Amino acid sequence: MDKLTDLPGRNLLQAIFDTFNSGIHVYTAIRDEHDQIVDFELVMMSKKSAAFKDRADAVGKRLLRDFPEFIGQLENFKQVVETGIPKSYEVHQNFGGANMWFLVSDSKFGDGFINVWEDITEHKQAEEKIKELNRTLQINNRELASLNSELKTFNQIAATDYTDTLKKLYTNLEFIISNDARKMSDEGKANVRRAQSAIQKMKLLTEDIVAYSSIQTKDTDLQQVNLVVMLQSIQEDMTRVWPGIEFKMDCQDEMPLIWGYPFLLTVLFNHLIDNAIKFRKDSSNPLIHIGCAETDTPALEHPAAIPGTRYNHFTIEDEGIGFDSNYAEDIFKIFYRLHPKGAYKGSGIGLAICRKIMDIHGGFITAESGEGRGAKFHCFFPVEKI
Incomplete structure (x- = not known):
């Protein structure tokens, strides 16, 4: 020293x-x-x-x-x-x-x-904050696991017992009409038919709820999907679903492959194309434009866009009745309807399913429109694998 x-x-x-x-x-x-x-x-x-x-x-x-x-x-x-x-x-x-x-x-x-x-005070405080966040996350995960368990139980009941009960109700009412029609007044028959119609709507709604809540378990085959080939198959299906409706799909000749789940992607584009036909203008032949371009997050302002991520930007555009742009976000909410019940077939769950599928693929979906000016849906898929 x-x-x-x-x-x-x-x-x-x-x-x-x-x-x-x-x-x-x-x-x-x-x-x-x-x-x-x-x-x-x-x-x-x-x-x-x-x-x-x-x-x-x-x-x-x-x-x-x-x-x-x-x-x-x-x-x-x-x-x-x-x-x-x-x-x-x-x-x-x-x-x-x-x-x-x-x-x-x-x-x-x-x-x-x-x-x-x-x-190391700041470091320790950060550690404590992370520990607290982890504790909160564990609690939330337990609550989520409990909710998922309850939802799974509901799906099992809805997919079997509940659906079977609705079928039996409908069949029993049909039996009453077939066997007791002569004893029933016209008003009584009409009431029974209205009850059957309500049962059919309930059955459709139940099936849609089950489809929405179990959508992540529908497909486990993650692979590169050729959208051009998929759209050709969807077009053939739509021809059978909408007989007598002359529609045309104007698709870009070459589009990038999507890394994802084939079944879910089929459901996604099926819903969007079906909507384009469903919400067509009167006495018109629907024309649907489908294209793709690559973009990156600096060009995007959506909160779901991940900084530094490149996206394949797919667009599905129609020339139908469109909708008020103020509802561009609301239409993706489950059970949300822009039109009065009965005006168009469906339970208001299709676009909610589309958003969920985009979430599963690490992307997001938006819409733009104006009343009478058609609708344009934007699907952003990350270029990287999910």
Whole structure:
């Protein structure tokens, strides 16, 4: 420790220590007549000391004699000096009601050691915040697991018992009409038919709810999907679904492959094309334009767009009745209807399914329109694999 007793060298070392944000303390060993370490003298410390924050006169004092709170650490200090093996540990302090944490490191220095206190309060606070968030996440996950279990149970009941009950009700009413028609008034028959119609609507709604809630379990085959080929198949299906309706799909000749689930993607584009035909203008032959272009997030303002991500931007545009642009977000809500019940067939769940499918694929869907100006749907699929 000769350098510490040399005034010019000591001043230089002190100036260097004071440039650090960490608290630095230099101790030299005090030995007895048997050359055993019995104490340590604090010979230097930086201005930002945490161990002796309110003790400016600590330099020159003995650690254990003058600061008995360190007695429990004597053996650890001795081991560092005698073995040369450094030690690190955390210390929690309370300064004026403020909780602070430090990472303390002890390293051999001559016949003594250097003790460094690094402020890790922000790190510890961040750790505690992460732990709290993890605890909250675990609670939410348990609640979500419970809800999923309840939903699965509901799906099982709705898909079997509930649906079967509706079928039986409809069949029983049909039996009553077939066998007791002569005994029933016209009004009675009409009431029965209305009841059957309500049962059919309930059955359709139940099937749609089951389809929506179980959509993630419908397909596990993740692969590259050729949309051009898929659209050709959908066009053939639509011809059977809408007999007598002359519609045309104007598709871009070449489009990028989509990395996703074939069944779900078929459901997605099937819904969008079906809507384009369903909401056509009177006495018109629907024309549906489908295209694609690549874009990146700087060109997107949607909150679901991930910064730095490139997207394949697919568009499905029709020339139908359109809708008020104020409802461009509402139409993706489950059971939301723009039109009065009965005006168009459906339960108002199709576009909600489309949004859910886009979520599953790591993308998002938007819509733009105007009354009488047709509708245009935008599907953004990330270029990278999901």
